Amino acid sequence: MPISELQISRIRNLQAPSFSPASRINIISGQNGSGKTSILEAIHFLSTTRSFRSNELRHLVTQGESSALVFSRVESSTHPLPLGVERTLEGDVRVRFDGRSLDSAELASLLPVQVLYSGTFELLDGSPSVRRQFVDWGGFHADPAFITLWRGFKRALKQRNSLLKYGKIDRFQMQVWDREFVSYGEQLTRHRQAYIARLLPEFKAILAVLLGDVDVDLKFYPGWDSKRDLTAVLADQFVRESAQGFTLSGPQRADLRFRCDGVNAADRLSRGQKKLVVSALRLAQGQVFRQKADRPCIYLIDDLPSELDEPHARLFCQFLEQSQDQCFITCVDPDTLTEFWSPDTDLALFHLDAGRLLSR
Numbered sequence: 001m002p003i004s005e006l007q008i009s010r011i012r013n014l015q016a017p018s019f020s021p022a023s024r025i026n027i028i029s030g031q032n033g034s035g036k037t038s039i040l041e042a043i044h045f046l047s048t049t050r051s052f053r054s055n056e057l058r059h060l061v062t063q064g065e066s067s068a069l070v071f072s073r074v075e076s077s078t079h080p081l082p083l084g085v086e087r088t089l090e091g092d093v094r095v096r097f098d099g100r101s102l103d104s105a106e107l108a109s110l111l112p113v114q115v116l117y118s119g120t121f122e123l124l125d126g127s128p129s130v131r132r133q134f135v136d137w138g139g140f141h142a143d144p145a146f147i148t149l150w151r152g153f154k155r156a157l158k159q160r161n162s163l164l165k166y167g168k169i170d171r172f173q174m175q176v177w178d179r180e181f182v183s184y185g186e187q188l189t190r191h192r193q194a195y196i197a198r199l200l201p202e203f204k205a206i207l208a209v210l211l212g213d214v215d216v217d218l219k220f221y222p223g224w225d226s227k228r229d230l231t232a233v234l235a236d237q238f239v240r241e242s243a244q245g246f247t248l249s250g251p252q253r254a255d256l257r258f259r260c261d262g263v264n265a266a267d268r269l270s271r272g273q274k275k276l277v278v279s280a281l282r283l284a285q286g287q288v289f290r291q292k293a294d295r296p297c298i299y300l301i302d303d304l305p306s307e308l309d310e311p312h313a314r315l316f317c318q319f320l321e322q323s324q325d326q327c328f329i330t331c332v333d334p335d336t337l338t339e340f341w342s343p344d345t346d347l348a349l350f351h352l353d354a355g356r357l358l359s360r
């Protein structure tokens with residue numbers, strides 16, 4: 001569902017910009033500190049009630065204000081529908097869509113976003129939790145059952161960990177949570193594996209175009225030795241877990257492993273190559289989403305030209321153009337980017353000056 005109208009209030013330095021984005025490509029230019037990334041953050045906030053740059057709301061909310069608000073209209077098969085998200089520093093969250101409240105899962109499913117920004121490299125060299133989030137984004141959008149499994153697993157893990165942490169282990173209670181942990185954990189893992197199996201050919205095909213001869217191998221690690229039964233793994237590690245006070249193996253330790261020429265890809269690739277690998281992953285993720293859901297995603301791409309030479313930036317833009325997704329792309333100088341699109345692509349240019357948005 002593309003966004004056809006946006007009104008942003010009380011986010012960073014933005015001076016209440018209100019605009020009608022193009023259904024396909026939106027290029028937002030401006031000098032350093034003008035607020036380009038903040039526009040992307042505002043759209044991310046609309047889709048998730050969070051920033052992608054900071055876990056703390058107070059950084060997103062304009063200094064001296066007490067809440068952030070983004071109002072929008074999103075296209076539906078008939079007419080644009082209103083969607084508004086507001087969060088206060090006191091902790092209240094209000095999400096209203098077409099006259100009713102949405103929970104976070106409904107909101108995420110309404111407006112799926114893919115983000116590429118400087119922190120995106122973490123997908124290759126950051127902590128495993130970043131890669132699990134990536135896999136789980138796919139699992140969540142691939143199957144409505146996923147969220148129930150994910151929540152069930154999280155609950156079992158939390159209960160197990162609290163029993164282990166407080167030391168007085170009631171064996172009967174532990175068995176109950178072990179059963180839940182294994183049952184949800186195995187189902188969750190099957191969904192994750194199925195998702196990666198679908199993603200992999202798309203990722204490889206995009207990467208072959210973007211990176212040419214450099215081959216990057218992607219493998220999913222479920223979080224324990226997958227040749228072994230998870231129940232047996234829990235039984236074997238119980239004494240060590242009791243000593244350490246938390247669950248050692250299982251889907252909470254799942255990861256993706258990227259290898260290039262037999263070594264960790266993060267240690268081998270240049271920054272530009274890393275950006276292309278991460279872009280290929282995000283593009284592949286959007287492609288798999290579209291095949292399944294038959295609707296586009298929203299891409300938020302911060303400073304697209306940085307790290308990329310002109311031919312690679314052009315190739316990347318070609319993928320975006322073919323995708324039919326709605327894209328918001330920031331850059332300092334729009335001149336290079338504007339010539340990458342075919343004349344019939346719905347394209348809008350915006351320029352930001354100290355938080356004020358001007359159409360170009």
Ligand SMILES: Nc1ncnc2c1ncn2[C@@H]1O[C@H](COP(=O)(O)OP(=O)(O)OP(=O)(O)O)[C@@H](O)[C@H]1O
Pocket residue numbers: 011012013014030031032033034035036037038039058059060061062063332
């Ligand atoms: N909570 C806040 N309240 C008010 N202003 C803020 C707040 N947080 C950040 N700012 C300011 O808002 C601006 C936001 O910059 P942003 O990162 O969006 O700029 P940008 O155009 O993406 O810059 P660059 O090209 O350097 O990446 C900065 O000038 C920053 O100092």
